[in-house]
Amino acid sequence: MVRMTKKERRIQEAGYAVNAILSKAKKSDCKIIGLTSCLGLEREIQWLCEKCNIRSKEKGFNIVVKELKSVINYAEALEEAKNCDAIVMVERYAITTYKMVEKMKEYLDREELKLLGVVSVQ
Amino acid sequence: MFEHFGIKDAFVAIWKYKIRIIVVAVLFAIVIVGMMSLISVKQKPQALGGGVVQTEQEILLYKKQLDFYLDYSGSDTALSSKTLATMYLNSLSKADCHQYIANYVLERMSKEEIIQRLDATFTPDSITSSFFYQYIRHTIDTTGQAISLWSQSLDEEYSALILEAYKSWFDKLNSAENSQVKMVIMSETKEVVNIPPLVEETLAEKVQLSVEKVGILAFVGALFVGMIVAMGLMLFNPTLNRKNDYENIGIEVLGQIEIPKGV
Numbered sequence: 001m002v003r004m005t006k007k008e009r010r011i012q013e014a015g016y017a018v019n020a021i022l023s024k025a026k027k028s029d030c031k032i033i034g035l036t037s038c039l040g041l042e043r044e045i046q047w048l049c050e051k052c053n054i055r056s057k058e059k060g061f062n063i064v065v066k067e068l069k070s071v072i073n074y075a076e077a078l079e080e081a082k083n084c085d086a087i088v089m090v091e092r093y094a095i096t097t098y099k100m101v102e103k104m105k106e107y108l109d110r111e112e113l114k115l116l117g118v119v120s121v122q
Numbered sequence: 123m124f125e126h127f128g129i130k131d132a133f134v135a136i137w138k139y140k141i142r143i144i145v146v147a148v149l150f151a152i153v154i155v156g157m158m159s160l161i162s163v164k165q166k167p168q169a170l171g172g173g174v175v176q177t178e179q180e181i182l183l184y185k186k187q188l189d190f191y192l193d194y195s196g197s198d199t200a201l202s203s204k205t206l207a208t209m210y211l212n213s214l215s216k217a218d219c220h221q222y223i224a225n226y227v228l229e230r231m232s233k234e235e236i237i238q239r240l241d242a243t244f245t246p247d248s249i250t251s252s253f254f255y256q257y258i259r260h261t262i263d264t265t266g267q268a269i270s271l272w273s274q275s276l277d278e279e280y281s282a283l284i285l286e287a288y289k290s291w292f293d294k295l296n297s298a299e300n301s302q303v304k305m306v307i308m309s310e311t312k313e314v315v316n317i318p319p320l321v322e323e324t325l326a327e328k329v330q331l332s333v334e335k336v337g338i339l340a341f342v343g344a345l346f347v348g349m350i351v352a353m354g355l356m357l358f359n360p361t362l363n364r365k366n367d368y369e370n371i372g373i374e375v376l377g378q379i380e381i382p383k384g385v
Contacts, residue, residue: 010380017377024376047381088376094134094363098126101362101371117374120365121381 017119018051021088024116025063030085033116036068036077037090038100044121045090072103078111086114092121126360126367134363135356136349143348147341154340158326159333165320174276181317186285187272189308196302204266206303210295211260211269217251219291224251226287231280239277257284268308274315282312 004012025033033052035045045067052065066084069077081087087108091101108115136143167176174181192206213219227236233246257280261270273284289305296303326333362368365375 007382010382013377014379017379020376024374044379044381048379089373091362094138094361097359097361098371099359101368101373105373115373117376118368119376120378122378 014051017048018055021048021052021065021116021119022056022059022061022063025086026061028086028114028116030114030116031063032084033063033065034068034081034084034087035065035090036071036081036087036104038070038072038096038104039092040070040073041090041092041121042067042069048090048119071107072100078107081108081113082111084113086116088116089118090121091118127357131356131360131363132353134361135352139348139352139355143345143352146348147344150344151337151341155333155337158329158331158336159324161325162322163325163328164322165328167320168317176317176320178319180319181276183274183276183315183317184278184281185272185274185313185315186278186281187270187309187311187313188285188289189268189270189310190305191267191269191308192296193304193306194302195304207262207267207269210292211262213291213295214258214260214288215255220251220255222291222294223254223284223287226290227254227283230283236280239280241276254284254287257281258288278312 021033025031035049035052037045049065049067052063056063056065066080068080068084068087071077071081071087089101089104105115165176169175174183192203192210194201194203194206231239233249236242236249237244237246257273257275259272259274262268263270271285271288273281273288275281275284292305296305326336329336331339362371368375
């Protein structure tokens with residue numbers, strides 16, 4: 001069994017996350033996916049958004065992934081989220097609280113936005 | 123509150139705040155060590171008996187001591203050296219003993235002279251019959267037979283007179299037992315007891331702990347408190363710490379990413 005370096009494992013895991021987002025979006029028949037976070041994490045969201053859009057083009061999926069600011073902190077982010085078919089959260093373990101996630105879910109439920117899942121950032 | 127908190131979450135909390143806990147513990151230890159080394163307090167003055175209290179000046183106390191036992195040569199089986207010793211020592215606190223001692227001492231030294239010798243501020247009227255009892259001390263050995271009787275005060279002659287008075291009291295008690303009791307003196311000693319002056323000591327010296335021990339105790343204590351506080355924070359504001367936590371509230375974890383620094 002070949003041992004992977006930390007970098008290789010990182011690349012592999014990122015690939016899995018990107019594939020998971022796109023396949024979930026395809027299954028749910030969503031064309032526009034918004035990436036948001038309770039914590040901000042703008043750098044991580046931008047990186048993930050780029051990778052998703054690149055992969056989507058490569059695979060020929062007609063899925064657009066958009067970066068959004070924190071929906072629970074910015075009203076304009078919530079307005080932009082309404083234009084998306086579904087939302088994916090990007091969060092950190094041991095930082096995001098239950099209260100933040102409950103608030104996010106409440107906002108999404110109120111605007112009838114679908115939550116596809118969460119991607120954790122280490 | 124507890125539904126989102128378990129043992130694993132406790133460790134997550136401690137790990138999350140580890141740097142802050144250690145920094146606070148180190149700072150706390152430094153502050154405590156600084157306080158213990160730099161803050162000085164005056165020693166508590168000891169009461170040395172006879173109204174003498176330790177001061178900032180060195181005090182010399184004159185001590186006269188008598189070591190003896192009571193030898194009983196009678197036939198009464200209820201009496202022995204041990205029982206006589208107990209009886210005699212109990213008599214020292216009785217009113218008739220106080221009166222005897224007061225008469226004995228005042229025949230040889232006036233109240234004014236006593237006040238002068240002891241460098242005292244009380245009046246002659248305050249020298250009552252029980253006044254002299256505060257200048258005598260006694261112990262008895264483990265066998266219950268050998269008695270040590272001593273008097274100490276600021277004046278050598280006064281101490282000697284007090285001891286002599288109490289010895290005379292014991293002789294009086296002996297004569298009441300039809301001379302079947304004899305006081306066998308083992309030693310008579312005198313010494314000068316040097317009472318050091320009150321000094322300022324640091325808090326560390328006061329609690330008799332070295333500065334290093336204080337530092338270690340403070341650090342460990344602060345670490346422990348820090349961990350409890352971290353767990354408390356996690357308890358009252360729980361975070362999602364693992365994949366299961368998201369899945370338990372109905373959110374699917376699609377994956378995890380680690381973005382290298384600089385990207």
